[in-house]
Amino acid sequence: MNLRWLKSGTLATLFAVLLVGSLQAELTMPALFTDHMVLQRDKPIFIWGTADKGAKVTVTLGEQKTTITANDIGKWKAELKPLPAGGPHEVAVRSGEAEKVITDVLVGEVWVCSGQSNMQWNVLSSNDADMEKLTAKYPEIRLITVPRIGTQEPQDDFDDKWQLCTPETVNEFSAVGYFFGRQIHQTLDVPVGLIDNAWGGSSAEAWVERDLLKSSGKFDELLARWEKTEETYDHENALAQYKKNLDAWKEKVVQAKKDGKPQPGGQPRPPLNPLTRQHRPANLYNGVLNPIIGYGVRGAIWYQGESNAGRAYQYRDLFPLLIQNWRDKWGQEDFPFYWVQLADFREERDQPDDSAWAELREAQTMTLDKLPQTGQAVIIDLGEAEDIHPKNKQDVAKRLARLALANDYGYDIVSQSPRYKSMKVDGSDIVLELDTYGSQLDSFDTRALQGFTIAGEDKKFVNAKAVIVDGTHVRVSSPEVKAPVAVRYAWGDNPVANLQNKQGLPVTPFRTDDWDGVTKDAK
Incomplete structure (x- = not known):
């Protein structure tokens, strides 16, 4: 630059501006740290961002103040002590002359709302949307949504901000997430923050780190198919x-x-483009999960499985791997992870049949026994035969909320659907024992039980008669099967079944046999 024409005063001013600019550190923070955010109560608070390499960064929250140094690529992360529910607070972040102040910060309960389209499904498209909108006036419920980005490159940020729950902001938010959060807020009377990162149609493998899928050795064929696509696809x-x-x-x-x-x-x-969509392994882990990993949360609610139903046996390993992967990366011990079991869907059949959807439900249920701090909301009674997106999201959310209120917040309520426990052959009958978790068995709609089938050694199932013996046992029989060996209940895409507990929670679909299913060899 030719500076000879500049007057000395102008030149001095220019150098002063350049000097201040060089001394002023760059300071950024992700979208999670914006006005109206909710921090998780009673847990360490982590706040992070970027600054100049080696810059000092001071974070102040109330009476707490901590100073950290940005690393050699400019990243910094501050840890503050836990706070009780309340607010509003301010968070001030300073580095050199740069300062960012985050206002109207509340402390309460934070939940991640994740999965595929039934979690993404918004309030506006659910039952009684007009009525729900009228009452969505909860300034202490805060909402934020992660835009859908599928990539193999880990993302650190996204384009959105926290918003107060109002009739205007709630429309496009996850219905299951909002109704769940509303129940938590109304019950606990504390602020609630909801992070929605669901992506319709997504496959479970897209939510797991790629290296972890590789190292497990259980998904080699799946990964090989994708490697071929990655080598040959030209958008x-x-x-x-x-x-x-x-x-x-x-x-x-x-x-x-x-x-x-x-x-x-x-x-x-x-x-x-399959390379940027929601099925490619690790695409969603990197694109919509990584930006929120480490933010203090109470737990996660999950509604997914439809896209993996054709590989249900594989899901037995994939789903627990997903949950453990999230927990390990979050570094927040075994935070609660509650999911929605697949609803009833497709045509009702009056005869026993094989079902990939039944096998996926079974894989979901198996996960309860593999990992602690997990729970399942059974909704085999809430689906719609011709719509994979049931509009009754209110009852789905209530069943998830039961799990959280009982397990995490200490409320003495029945939260779990009854589950199969054991069987005993009694002549030509089979007597089933169910774990009812403090409740009693009951039937819905009619006293006659529906949904049971029975088989002998030939593995041919027929419709069976079933009666509740007492609060925890069911006797099953059929004149067509003189020497029974196995029973199945609610085993089908859209089974007609009506056994539940006294609180109206449906019995978890089950089978007593372990005979090969239709998805056993699907990889």
């Missing part, structure tokens, strides 16, 4: 082919108009 070529097909279709439309014929169907759709 630019796919777009070019789509444009050719679209042009050809448009020509047919023009010709049809000239000929007075109906417009042709089959309009080509633009290709979706």
Whole structure:
């Protein structure tokens, strides 16, 4: 730059500006740390961001103050002592002359709301949306949503900010997440923060670190298929082919108009890039989970499984791996992880049949015995045969909230659906014992029990008669099976089944056998 024409005063001013700029540290923080955020009570508070390499960063919250040094790539992370529920507070972060102040900060309960489309499903599309909107006036419930980004590169931030729950902000938020958070807020009377990072249609493997999938040795075929896709897929070529097909279709439309014929169907759709979507292993772990890992939370609620139903046996290993992966990376011990079991869906059948969806539900249930601090909301009675997205999200959320209120907040309420415990052959009958977790068995709609099938050594199941013997036992039989060896209950895509407990929680679908299922060899 030629500076000879500058007057000495102007030159001095310029150098002063440059000097101040060089001394002023860059200071940034992720979207999680914005006005109206909710911090998890009674747990260490972590706040992080970036500054200049080696810069001193001071974080102040109330009477607490801590100073840390940014590392050699400019990252810093501050730890503050736990706080009780309350607020509002201010968080001030300073580095050199730079300062950021976060206002209206509350301390309460924070939950991650994750999974696929049934968790992403918003309030506006759920039952009684107009009524729900009218009452969504909860300034101490705060909402934030992670935009959907699928990538193999770990993301540190996202584009959104915390918002107060209002009739305007609640519309597009996760319905299950909001209804769950509302129940927690109303019961505990403390602030609640909800982080929604669900992505419709997502596969479980997309939510797990890629290296962990590789090192487990149980997903080699799955990863091999993806490696082939990664080597061969060319999105630019796919777009070019789509444009050719679209042009050809448009020509047919023009010709049809000239000929007075109906417009042709089959309009080509633009290709979706599988490399940036929600099925590729680790894509969502990196894109929508990594940016929130480490933020203080009470736990996670999860609604996913539909996209993995065709590989249900694989899910027996994949789902626990996912949960443990999250917990290990969060570094917050075994935080609660509660999920929704798959709802009833597709056509009802009046005869016993194999079912991939039943096997996926079984894999979900098995996870209860593999990991601590887990829970399952059974909704085999809340689905819709012709809609994979049941609109009754209120009852789904209440069943999740029961788990949290009983397990994490000390409320003396029945929270778990009854589960199969053991069986005993008694002549031509099988007597089942169920664990009812402090409740009693009951039936819904009719006194006659529905949903039971029974089989002998030939493995051919037939519809069975079943009666409640006492509060925890059921006797099952059929004149067609003289020497029974196995019973199944609610085993199907959309089973007609009506056994529940006194609180209306449906019995968890189960089978007493371990015969090979239809998804056993699916990888």
